[in-house]
Amino acid sequence: MKRFSPIAVSLLVASSFTIANPPSSLGKPEGKLNIIAWPGYIERGESDKKYDWVTQFEKETGCKVSVKTAATSDEMVSLMNQGGYDLVTASGDASLRLIYGKKVQAINPALIPNWNTLDPRLSNGAWHTVDGKHYGVPYQWGANFLAYNSKIFAGKAPDSWSVVFEEQKLPDGKSNKGRIQAYDGAIYIADAALYLMKKNPALGIKDPYELNEKQYQEVLKLLRAQKQLSHRYWHDVTVQMNDFKNEGIAASSAWGYQINALQGEKFPIAAVIPKEGATGWADTTMLHSEAKNISCAYKWMAHSLNPKLQSGLAEWFGSNPVVSKACAEKAPGGSDFCKSNGFERFGQIAFWKTPQAQCRSQTQCVPYSRWTKDYIAIMGGR
Amino acid sequence: MSSPTQFPNQWMPLRRLSDLFWRQPKLLLLVLLLPPLAWFGIVYLGSLLALLWQSFYTFDDFTMAVTQQLTLANYQALFDAANYDVVLRTFVMACAVTLASAILGFPIAYYMARYAKGWQKGAMYVAVMLPMWASYIVKAYAWTVILAKGGVVYWFYNQLGLSSVIDALLALPSIGGNSLSTSNLGRFTVFTYIWLPFMILPIQASIERIPANLIQASADLGATPRQTFSTVILPLAFPGVVAGSIFTFSLTLGDYIIPQLIGPSGLYIGTMVYTMQGSIGNIPLAAAFTVVPVLIIALYLTIARRLGAFDAL
Numbered sequence: 001m002k003r004f005s006p007i008a009v010s011l012l013v014a015s016s017f018t019i020a021n022p023p024s025s026l027g028k029p030e031g032k033l034n035i036i037a038w039p040g041y042i043e044r045g046e047s048d049k050k051y052d053w054v055t056q057f058e059k060e061t062g063c064k065v066s067v068k069t070a071a072t073s074d075e076m077v078s079l080m081n082q083g084g085y086d087l088v089t090a091s092g093d094a095s096l097r098l099i100y101g102k103k104v105q106a107i108n109p110a111l112i113p114n115w116n117t118l119d120p121r122l123s124n125g126a127w128h129t130v131d132g133k134h135y136g137v138p139y140q141w142g143a144n145f146l147a148y149n150s151k152i153f154a155g156k157a158p159d160s161w162s163v164v165f166e167e168q169k170l171p172d173g174k175s176n177k178g179r180i181q182a183y184d185g186a187i188y189i190a191d192a193a194l195y196l197m198k199k200n201p202a203l204g205i206k207d208p209y210e211l212n213e214k215q216y217q218e219v220l221k222l223l224r225a226q227k228q229l230s231h232r233y234w235h236d237v238t239v240q241m242n243d244f245k246n247e248g249i250a251a252s253s254a255w256g257y258q259i260n261a262l263q264g265e266k267f268p269i270a271a272v273i274p275k276e277g278a279t280g281w282a283d284t285t286m287l288h289s290e291a292k293n294i295s296c297a298y299k300w301m302a303h304s305l306n307p308k309l310q311s312g313l314a315e316w317f318g319s320n321p322v323v324s325k326a327c328a329e330k331a332p333g334g335s336d337f338c339k340s341n342g343f344e345r346f347g348q349i350a351f352w353k354t355p356q357a358q359c360r361s362q363t364q365c366v367p368y369s370r371w372t373k374d375y376i377a378i379m380g381g382r
Numbered sequence: 383m384s385s386p387t388q389f390p391n392q393w394m395p396l397r398r399l400s401d402l403f404w405r406q407p408k409l410l411l412l413v414l415l416l417p418p419l420a421w422f423g424i425v426y427l428g429s430l431l432a433l434l435w436q437s438f439y440t441f442d443d444f445t446m447a448v449t450q451q452l453t454l455a456n457y458q459a460l461f462d463a464a465n466y467d468v469v470l471r472t473f474v475m476a477c478a479v480t481l482a483s484a485i486l487g488f489p490i491a492y493y494m495a496r497y498a499k500g501w502q503k504g505a506m507y508v509a510v511m512l513p514m515w516a517s518y519i520v521k522a523y524a525w526t527v528i529l530a531k532g533g534v535v536y537w538f539y540n541q542l543g544l545s546s547v548i549d550a551l552l553a554l555p556s557i558g559g560n561s562l563s564t565s566n567l568g569r570f571t572v573f574t575y576i577w578l579p580f581m582i583l584p585i586q587a588s589i590e591r592i593p594a595n596l597i598q599a600s601a602d603l604g605a606t607p608r609q610t611f612s613t614v615i616l617p618l619a620f621p622g623v624v625a626g627s628i629f630t631f632s633l634t635l636g637d638y639i640i641p642q643l644i645g646p647s648g649l650y651i652g653t654m655v656y657t658m659q660g661s662i663g664n665i666p667l668a669a670a671f672t673v674v675p676v677l678i679i680a681l682y683l684t685i686a687r688r689l690g691a692f693d694a695l
Contacts, residue, residue: 077663081663232564233647235642245532246527246532246533247564367443368443369443373462373464376654376657379647380464382464
């Protein structure tokens, strides 16, 4: 596969300036809005009546919302390339690709009245701000937790990702071999890099998404060893939940979604952010460069920062609000979601971003295309 | 009073057309065949050619956009060790599933054709087809639960005190794994379950066609049952086996649901295409991957034709 020359990348960056300026005022709402979102991200009360943040928006603005769900970041980029959508809730590993691919346009924060309520830790995030321009409004963020079966761990939370990377005896006296899972996506390479960053400081990894050739090879070595331990690579949330229940999985990386759902079934599962920290995602609502329903899109972006929506969504999805005020807002289920979802541990999260050949902490990094290729090989046992 | 000049004018062109067709029968044939030919040519072959053409496009790794610059890089990528593994893995599974379906399917088909009478025959047909009426996804998901460690298969073996048998099977290299639902053995079981009806029905049809007096003649001439089977029944039923194998082989080769739900993590051609096209948007590489089963099946059909699979059609 082709590698990126620095010239090509700088050309790409330069050409992104030619995008038209964001609007300074809004017209009449167009009456409809098409959004690409993660499953469970834009709820209209169809899964559970208490979690509904669309119906009222439609009533107030007259913008009929249609949602197309996507299961992976790569799928989101692919859908945006096809076109026909107005907004996308892009994670950090997709957002820069969308910006440099000129699929999204810069927005004008002045048109979003509650822009200033944003958590200051996020409002200038590198995953949506390029050259001082904002390419979207932060929506939610969360961690990829270390989920573990609390019965097997005898109620004592593991404090390190080593339980999924190194062979060891678990508290129930048996080895972890064949009882752990890894994520079926190339971005998981960063989880291994994050673990090595703390375990082997001599490697000098500063950022798990910016690896030079030598560091990258060490990370792959760790992942190949993990393949021998792993039960399978999880891909489908339903299958993973089944595996926890029926296959005796002891520990795995998982999203708040599975953990919430299994806890809801009274299954003995718990989750932690171990001492190494965790990878995570920060999602941004981004506006398509050829969006047809700009006014409705701006109205949605403003609506998305509403503390009520933010708190309900955080509880529903197992994520964190981007508006600090929302932590004080009571969510429909009444849980202390900011505490359980790691709102205070922002600094320990290495947010997903697309690995690029041109990187800040090194002269040359291994780009995402090689991550995908090598991860497919590792999953195949090579 | 009417005269020939009053013959309705509007019929004249049709009449002339009919004369034309009568004089030129090939033209009539062409007109009749044109709609199906157009369907076949444009919708069927056209999309295949479009796919083939796309496999020469360039995929930009960073922006994940496809450019229309032509390249052979996608075909070259097929020979990367990891991608080559994908092809080989799928091919071996397709062969194994085909072989097992033939071995399991033949006796059932034979019983259906030769012994089952009246309502029994109907019941057998229903029994073979019944699984095909249920949704394929539901069946695949159901198998993830059946084969899980907490599932009914493990329970059954444990009740019989035979759990060491499963452990011994799973300890075998390449077919084994951590549990039935993550091993190649489990995936093979599910594939064979799902595609078996496609093997039974063609074999049954071909055995049905063997005249009973041939078997009697063989016995009269002193052949043992084994000799009758190997020299009379099997050769005559073999085209049916090959016809069934075309289904099981090509269906396994292209499937992308079962490999996702059951078995170890290595990708199959189907899941690879799904990942490349559906989630990464690398349509050129997905297209190049799609060409692989097309070639394998073309080769397979050529061999099948030599073996006489189409004589029975």
